[in-house]
Amino acid sequence: MVINTNQNAVDASSALQRSQAAMNRSMARLSTGSKIVNPSDDAAGLSIVEKIQAQNSRIEAAQVNIQNAVSLSQTTDGFLNTMSKVLNRMSELTVQGIDGTKTAADKALYGEEFNELREQLRDIIGNGPNGTDSDPNWNTSSVDPAGSFNGISLFGARAQMTIVVGASGSQTMTVDAINLREIGGAMSNLLWDNAVDGSQANINVDSPGAVAAVNSAIEQVAKERAGMGAEQSRYEIVAQQLQVQQENLLAANSRIADVDVAIESTRLAKNEVLTQASVSMLHKANGLPQLVLRLLN
Numbered sequence: 233m234v235i236n237t238n239q240n241a242v243d244a245s246s247a248l249q250r251s252q253a254a255m256n257r258s259m260a261r262l263s264t265g266s267k268i269v270n271p272s273d274d275a276a277g278l279s280i281v282e283k284i285q286a287q288n289s290r291i292e293a294a295q296v297n298i299q300n301a302v303s304l305s306q307t308t309d310g311f312l313n314t315m316s317k318v319l320n321r322m323s324e325l326t327v328q329g330i331d332g333t334k335t336a337a338d339k340a341l342y343g344e345e346f347n348e349l350r351e352q353l354r355d356i357i358g359n360g361p362n363g364t365d366s367d368p369n370w371n372t373s374s375v376d377p378a379g380s381f382n383g384i385s386l387f388g389a390r391a392q393m394t395i396v397v398g399a400s401g402s403q404t405m406t407v408d409a410i411n412l413r414e415i416g417g418a419m420s421n422l423l424w425d426n427a428v429d430g431s432q433a434n435i436n437v438d439s440p441g442a443v444a445a446v447n448s449a450i451e452q453v454a455k456e457r458a459g460m461g462a463e464q465s466r467y468e469i470v471a472q473q474l475q476v477q478q479e480n481l482l483a484a485n486s487r488i489a490d491v492d493v494a495i496e497s498t499r500l501a502k503n504e505v506l507t508q509a510s511v512s513m514l515h516k517a518n519g520l521p522q523l524v525l526r527l528l529n
Contacts, residue, residue: 284484356377
């Protein structure tokens with residue numbers, strides 16, 4: 233029996249420190265909900281988690297891109313739907329305008345409505361490059377086209393729009409322009425303004441080719457709407473793929489970084505008991521050297 237070195241106390245103190253450290257670690261994990269409170273808890277896991285979180289952030293950005301593309305597509309389709317209704321009315325007016333039972337006054341009224349509807353189409357499509365010439369072949373009553381999205385003209389000549397739809401940045405979709413200004417197109421022929429470009433006559437409500445011209449414009453708009461519908465379907469598919477990818481990434485991240493409350497609570501309870509036991513044993517170990525006094529008496 234020795235006095236200077238109390239090995240029992242040293243052992244009890246070491247056990248107390250270990251159980252306290254384990255208890256503190258469990259409390260930190262339970263309070264934060266994370267298994268990796270400090271990098272030393274799981275250095276490799278921390279590296280993986282950081283990569284997963286960065287990839288997840290890029291996926292969220294791609295989802296925003298797709299949502300914006302859907303908004304652009306829906307806006308475009310909304311204008312095309314409006315144009316389709318306008319053209320349907322213009323088609324009706326052309327049939328009435330060439331009817332022999334109508335008086336000149338009647339035809340003048342049909343022609344006035346026809347011209348107003350045509351002006352509305354010009355306002356939606358707007359001024360700007362038409363894909364063939366640098367100037368449009370009609371004037372509009374407004375400076376900016378009604379058919380625009382975030383400052384982008386929806387129905388003029390423009391380059392392909394590239395939408396980033398993946399986390400890597402290399403996964404993209406291209407959105408072609410819907411150019412209703414291009415000379416030679418059905419809509420452009422219908423909206424032609426002889427006062428701006430005298431190379432072609434205006435199409436009026438009673439023009440010989442008015443019915444065919446309006447029908448051709450209706451077909452062009454219907455074709456563009458079908459294309460927009462196909463694009464929207466693809467956006468929905470890509471959005472679903474990104475959602476599945478994000479769910480799997482979050483699940484993987486959770487397995488590495490999130491604490492299992494049931495398991496960690498059990499560890500905490502065990503370490504609390506061990507801490508209490510270590511304190512008790514340390515107290516007893518510190519009292520053992522007092523037995524030496526009996527030998528000295």
